[in-house]
Amino acid sequence: MSGRRQFLQGIGAGLLGLGLPGALQAVTKTPIADAGFFRHIPKTAETIPVIGLGTSRTFHVDINNKSAMQQRMLVVKTLLEQGCSMIDSSPMYANAEEVIGLCLDQISQDLQEKVFSTSKVWSLRLQDGIRKYAESETLWREKQFDLMQVHNLLNLSKTLALLQKYKAEERVRYIGVTTSHRRRHKDMLEIMNTQDIDFVQFSYNIDNRLAEEKLFPAAQKNRLAVIINRGFQTGYLFERVADKDLPDWANEIGVQSWAQFFLKFIISHPAVTVVIPATRNPAHMLENIHAARGPLPDNKMRHEMIRYFDSVAR
Numbered sequence: 001m002s003g004r005r006q007f008l009q010g011i012g013a014g015l016l017g018l019g020l021p022g023a024l025q026a027v028t029k030t031p032i033a034d035a036g037f038f039r040h041i042p043k044t045a046e047t048i049p050v051i052g053l054g055t056s057r058t059f060h061v062d063i064n065n066k067s068a069m070q071q072r073m074l075v076v077k078t079l080l081e082q083g084c085s086m087i088d089s090s091p092m093y094a095n096a097e098e099v100i101g102l103c104l105d106q107i108s109q110d111l112q113e114k115v116f117s118t119s120k121v122w123s124l125r126l127q128d129g130i131r132k133y134a135e136s137e138t139l140w141r142e143k144q145f146d147l148m149q150v151h152n153l154l155n156l157s158k159t160l161a162l163l164q165k166y167k168a169e170e171r172v173r174y175i176g177v178t179t180s181h182r183r184r185h186k187d188m189l190e191i192m193n194t195q196d197i198d199f200v201q202f203s204y205n206i207d208n209r210l211a212e213e214k215l216f217p218a219a220q221k222n223r224l225a226v227i228i229n230r231g232f233q234t235g236y237l238f239e240r241v242a243d244k245d246l247p248d249w250a251n252e253i254g255v256q257s258w259a260q261f262f263l264k265f266i267i268s269h270p271a272v273t274v275v276i277p278a279t280r281n282p283a284h285m286l287e288n289i290h291a292a293r294g295p296l297p298d299n300k301m302r303h304e305m306i307r308y309f310d311s312v313a314r
Contacts, residue, residue: 042223052086054278059096120151254294263291
């Protein structure tokens, strides 16, 4: 038996039962402090944990469903108790921002203060963007976002100008742009080389390495922090290695599951600042965070990881 199921059994069955939050808390009391756990935001040298939390598809739930809300709260609590901080969302993700705010209401003030609040403006009309930004502030209970991004480059010039204005007014600390589509890489590259931004967000994983060609070099050249989305290809990578064993050498880099294998590959690239896998499961959140433990693969090992994945993936 290999992969995620084995890892979850290894950290205790208590993680798998939402009726046992105490068991989860007991396992997650000690934050990870490995040297590779933090990255610098290039333009300020502020440090940020390399593992974050995405909320697309996973935080769209009925707020009256107590079990579902408890589950999301435990995901957020696990993230923060382990010393991680970035939570990424968007008005595009249905009621995810509302769910985040309600989850944060249920945890301690000390943990709330650890959040690196990250959202997006997604609107064709500037006035709608202004309104939705204010709504996001209300839903998150935020007076100053840590990062606000132009979602999928929509209405780019006007929205970016708005975010630059808000940054000057200290309503947000950092600004950036996002895409999750390969066809927008050319546009993203131009923005990275010409616009005054702090962060970029795009897709990268062991089966989609296109960002290595131009986006990563541009980010390093222009001192831009990089957030990686779709690190698991919205779950498709797990389907491709279903019932496949990890390589014999996985323990050499601290890998106990395929999720950690995929995340280790991502965070070992020097251009990557944060990766934001989405999850609704607190046990999976902990598993993802454990990918930041231990040694990171060097270039030789990264090539071996690609070779092995290609040899076993469907």
